Amino acid sequence: GIQVEQSPPDLILQEGANSTLRCNFSDSVNNLQWFHQNPWGQLINLFYIPSGTKQNGRLSATTVATERYSLLYISSSQTTDSGVYFCAGGEKLTFGTGTRLTIIP
Amino acid sequence: GAVVSQHPSRVICKSGTSVKIECRSLDFQATTMFWYRQFPKQSLMLMATSNEGSKATYEQGVEKDKFLINHASLTLSTLTVTSAHPEDSSFYICSATGALTGGWNTEAFFGQGTRLTVV
Numbered sequence: 366g367i368q369v370e371q372s373p374p375d376l377i378l379q380e381g382a383n384s385t386l387r388c389n390f391s392d393s394v395n396n397l398q399w400f401h402q403n404p405w406g407q408l409i410n411l412f413y414i415p416s417g418t419k420q421n422g423r424l425s426a427t428t429v430a431t432e433r434y435s436l437l438y439i440s441s442s443q444t445t446d447s448g449v450y451f452c453a454g455g456e457k458l459t460f461g462t463g464t465r466l467t468i469i470p
Numbered sequence: 471g472a473v474v475s476q477h478p479s480r481v482i483c484k485s486g487t488s489v490k491i492e493c494r495s496l497d498f499q500a501t502t503m504f505w506y507r508q509f510p511k512q513s514l515m516l517m518a519t520s521n522e523g524s525k526a527t528y529e530q531g532v533e534k535d536k537f538l539i540n541h542a543s544l545t546l547s548t549l550t551v552t553s554a555h556p557e558d559s560s561f562y563i564c565s566a567t568g569a570l571t572g573g574w575n576t577e578a579f580f581g582q583g584t585r586l587t588v589v
Contacts, residue, residue, distance in 0.1 A: 375524070394575070400580075406563070406582070457504075460506075
Protein backbone atom coordinates (compact mmCIF):
# COMPACT_ATOMS: atom_id res chain seq x y z
CA GLY A 366 0.00 0.00 0.00
CA ILE A 367 0.85 3.67 -0.17
CA GLN A 368 3.31 5.05 2.37
CA VAL A 369 2.87 8.62 3.57
CA GLU A 370 5.65 10.44 5.39
CA GLN A 371 5.32 13.82 7.03
CA SER A 372 8.02 16.15 8.22
CA PRO A 373 8.96 17.48 10.63
CA PRO A 374 7.39 15.18 13.25
CA ASP A 375 7.41 17.97 15.83
CA LEU A 376 7.59 21.73 15.49
CA ILE A 377 7.69 24.34 18.24
CA LEU A 378 7.35 27.98 17.23
CA GLN A 379 6.75 31.39 18.75
CA GLU A 380 3.46 33.04 18.07
CA GLY A 381 3.66 35.06 14.85
CA ALA A 382 6.17 32.77 13.14
CA ASN A 383 5.60 31.06 9.80
CA SER A 384 5.89 27.33 9.20
CA THR A 385 6.02 24.81 6.37
CA LEU A 386 4.85 21.23 6.78
CA ARG A 387 5.67 18.59 4.20
CA CYS A 388 3.91 15.43 3.07
CA ASN A 389 5.53 12.83 0.79
CA PHE A 390 3.67 9.97 -0.90
CA SER A 391 5.24 6.75 -2.16
CA ASP A 392 2.82 6.68 -5.10
CA SER A 393 0.54 9.07 -6.96
CA VAL A 394 -2.75 10.00 -5.34
CA ASN A 395 -5.64 12.02 -6.77
CA ASN A 396 -7.41 12.93 -3.53
CA LEU A 397 -4.81 14.47 -1.23
CA GLN A 398 -6.19 16.21 1.85
CA TRP A 399 -4.79 18.13 4.81
CA PHE A 400 -6.38 17.97 8.25
CA HIS A 401 -5.92 19.57 11.64
CA GLN A 402 -6.74 17.35 14.60
CA ASN A 403 -7.88 19.41 17.55
CA PRO A 404 -7.28 18.47 21.21
CA TRP A 405 -10.63 16.65 21.34
CA GLY A 406 -9.68 14.43 18.41
CA GLN A 407 -11.88 16.00 15.78
CA LEU A 408 -10.37 16.15 12.31
CA ILE A 409 -10.91 19.50 10.67
CA ASN A 410 -10.70 19.58 6.88
CA LEU A 411 -8.16 22.18 5.81
CA PHE A 412 -7.65 21.51 2.12
CA TYR A 413 -8.67 19.06 -0.55
CA ILE A 414 -5.79 19.57 -2.94
CA PRO A 415 -4.95 16.82 -5.46
CA SER A 416 -2.79 19.35 -7.33
CA GLY A 417 -2.03 23.05 -7.53
CA THR A 418 -2.22 25.73 -4.86
CA LYS A 419 -5.02 26.86 -2.58
CA GLN A 420 -5.24 29.50 0.10
CA ASN A 421 -7.59 30.00 3.00
CA GLY A 422 -6.73 32.93 5.23
CA ARG A 423 -3.38 32.36 6.91
CA LEU A 424 -3.14 28.84 5.54
CA SER A 425 -2.17 27.75 2.07
CA ALA A 426 -1.23 24.46 0.47
CA THR A 427 0.59 23.37 -2.65
CA THR A 428 0.61 19.89 -4.15
CA VAL A 429 3.08 18.88 -6.83
CA ALA A 430 1.39 15.71 -8.01
CA THR A 431 4.12 14.71 -10.46
CA GLU A 432 6.66 14.68 -7.63
CA ARG A 433 4.28 13.15 -5.08
CA TYR A 434 4.53 15.76 -2.37
CA SER A 435 2.45 18.48 -0.78
CA LEU A 436 3.28 21.45 1.43
CA LEU A 437 1.13 23.19 4.01
CA TYR A 438 2.07 26.77 4.91
CA ILE A 439 0.91 28.48 8.07
CA SER A 440 1.68 32.17 8.35
CA SER A 441 1.56 34.40 11.43
CA SER A 442 0.98 31.41 13.71
CA GLN A 443 -1.47 31.70 16.59
CA THR A 444 -1.73 29.53 19.69
CA THR A 445 -4.99 28.13 18.32
CA ASP A 446 -2.98 26.62 15.45
CA SER A 447 -1.44 24.14 17.89
CA GLY A 448 -2.31 20.51 17.34
CA VAL A 449 -1.50 17.70 14.98
CA TYR A 450 -1.58 18.15 11.23
CA PHE A 451 -2.16 15.17 8.98
CA CYS A 452 -2.13 14.67 5.25
CA ALA A 453 -3.96 11.73 3.71
CA GLY A 454 -4.74 10.31 0.30
CA GLY A 455 -5.09 7.29 -1.92
CA GLU A 456 -7.85 4.79 -2.51
CA LYS A 457 -7.84 3.78 1.16
CA LEU A 458 -7.27 7.35 2.38
CA THR A 459 -3.97 6.48 4.01
CA PHE A 460 -2.82 8.90 6.68
CA GLY A 461 0.62 10.31 7.16
CA THR A 462 2.63 10.13 10.34
CA GLY A 463 1.54 13.62 11.38
CA THR A 464 3.28 16.83 12.47
CA ARG A 465 2.70 18.00 16.02
CA LEU A 466 2.76 21.80 16.04
CA THR A 467 3.08 23.75 19.26
CA ILE A 468 2.77 27.54 19.18
CA ILE A 469 4.17 29.30 22.22
CA PRO A 470 2.69 32.68 23.24
CA GLY B 471 -18.47 21.36 3.78
CA ALA B 472 -20.42 18.20 4.40
CA VAL B 473 -21.36 17.06 7.89
CA VAL B 474 -20.68 13.64 9.37
CA SER B 475 -22.10 12.92 12.80
CA GLN B 476 -20.65 10.16 14.98
CA HIS B 477 -22.31 8.86 18.10
CA PRO B 478 -21.55 8.37 20.96
CA SER B 479 -18.56 10.63 21.52
CA ARG B 480 -17.50 8.75 24.61
CA VAL B 481 -18.45 5.34 26.01
CA ILE B 482 -17.32 3.21 28.91
CA CYS B 483 -18.31 -0.44 28.91
CA LYS B 484 -17.54 -3.60 30.82
CA SER B 485 -15.38 -6.38 29.44
CA GLY B 486 -17.38 -8.88 27.47
CA THR B 487 -20.12 -6.50 26.40
CA SER B 488 -20.70 -5.09 22.90
CA VAL B 489 -20.69 -1.47 21.87
CA LYS B 490 -22.24 0.05 18.76
CA ILE B 491 -20.93 3.26 17.20
CA GLU B 492 -23.00 5.12 14.62
CA CYS B 493 -21.73 7.27 11.78
CA ARG B 494 -24.22 9.37 9.84
CA SER B 495 -23.78 11.64 6.83
CA LEU B 496 -26.27 14.44 7.43
CA ASP B 497 -26.33 16.29 4.13
CA PHE B 498 -24.94 13.97 1.49
CA GLN B 499 -25.09 10.40 0.28
CA ALA B 500 -22.13 8.49 1.66
CA THR B 501 -21.41 5.77 -0.82
CA THR B 502 -18.14 4.90 0.91
CA MET B 503 -17.31 5.03 4.59
CA PHE B 504 -14.00 4.39 6.30
CA TRP B 505 -13.47 3.33 9.91
CA TYR B 506 -10.22 4.20 11.64
CA ARG B 507 -8.64 3.51 14.98
CA GLN B 508 -6.18 5.86 16.65
CA PHE B 509 -3.94 5.14 19.62
CA PRO B 510 -2.55 8.00 21.73
CA LYS B 511 0.03 10.11 19.92
CA GLN B 512 -0.21 7.97 16.81
CA SER B 513 -1.68 8.36 13.36
CA LEU B 514 -5.01 7.01 12.16
CA MET B 515 -4.99 3.37 11.11
CA LEU B 516 -7.62 2.19 8.66
CA MET B 517 -9.67 -0.70 9.96
CA ALA B 518 -12.14 -1.23 7.14
CA THR B 519 -13.82 0.32 4.13
CA SER B 520 -17.52 -0.11 3.53
CA ASN B 521 -19.62 0.62 0.49
CA GLU B 522 -23.36 1.02 0.80
CA GLY B 523 -25.17 -2.28 0.38
CA SER B 524 -22.10 -4.49 0.31
CA LYS B 525 -19.84 -6.20 2.82
CA ALA B 526 -17.03 -4.25 4.36
CA THR B 527 -13.45 -4.80 3.31
CA TYR B 528 -11.21 -5.24 6.33
CA GLU B 529 -7.55 -4.38 6.56
CA GLN B 530 -5.04 -7.08 7.35
CA GLY B 531 -4.96 -7.88 11.04
CA VAL B 532 -8.44 -6.53 11.79
CA GLU B 533 -10.81 -9.21 13.05
CA LYS B 534 -14.05 -8.91 11.13
CA ASP B 535 -15.97 -11.01 13.66
CA LYS B 536 -14.91 -8.65 16.41
CA PHE B 537 -15.45 -5.38 14.59
CA LEU B 538 -18.77 -5.72 12.79
CA ILE B 539 -19.45 -3.06 10.18
CA ASN B 540 -22.82 -2.46 8.62
CA HIS B 541 -23.42 0.11 5.87
CA ALA B 542 -27.09 -0.51 5.22
CA SER B 543 -28.02 2.90 3.84
CA LEU B 544 -26.46 5.86 2.09
CA THR B 545 -26.48 7.86 5.30
CA LEU B 546 -25.62 5.38 8.03
CA SER B 547 -22.78 3.03 8.87
CA THR B 548 -22.28 1.31 12.21
CA LEU B 549 -19.29 -0.28 13.89
CA THR B 550 -20.01 -2.81 16.61
CA VAL B 551 -17.19 -3.87 18.89
CA THR B 552 -18.23 -7.31 20.08
CA SER B 553 -17.12 -8.91 23.33
CA ALA B 554 -15.00 -5.89 24.13
CA HIS B 555 -11.76 -6.23 26.07
CA PRO B 556 -9.53 -3.58 27.66
CA GLU B 557 -7.14 -3.77 24.69
CA ASP B 558 -10.00 -2.56 22.45
CA SER B 559 -9.93 0.75 24.31
CA SER B 560 -9.08 3.38 21.74
CA PHE B 561 -10.33 6.34 19.71
CA TYR B 562 -12.50 5.24 16.78
CA ILE B 563 -13.36 7.65 13.99
CA CYS B 564 -15.37 7.34 10.80
CA SER B 565 -15.23 9.22 7.55
CA ALA B 566 -17.43 9.36 4.50
CA THR B 567 -17.16 10.26 0.85
CA GLY B 568 -19.87 10.39 -1.74
CA ALA B 569 -22.25 12.50 -3.74
CA LEU B 570 -22.44 16.07 -2.53
CA THR B 571 -24.76 18.67 -3.90
CA GLY B 572 -23.55 19.50 -7.37
CA GLY B 573 -21.95 16.18 -8.11
CA TRP B 574 -19.52 13.52 -7.06
CA ASN B 575 -16.70 14.41 -4.72
CA THR B 576 -13.93 12.25 -3.31
CA GLU B 577 -13.20 14.61 -0.42
CA ALA B 578 -13.56 12.78 2.88
CA PHE B 579 -15.35 14.25 5.88
CA PHE B 580 -14.93 12.94 9.39
CA GLY B 581 -17.12 12.32 12.39
CA GLN B 582 -16.22 13.64 15.81
CA GLY B 583 -14.78 10.31 16.93
CA THR B 584 -15.69 7.92 19.76
CA ARG B 585 -13.46 7.36 22.74
CA LEU B 586 -14.05 3.80 23.93
CA THR B 587 -12.88 2.66 27.34
CA VAL B 588 -13.35 -0.98 28.28
CA VAL B 589 -13.08 -1.71 32.01
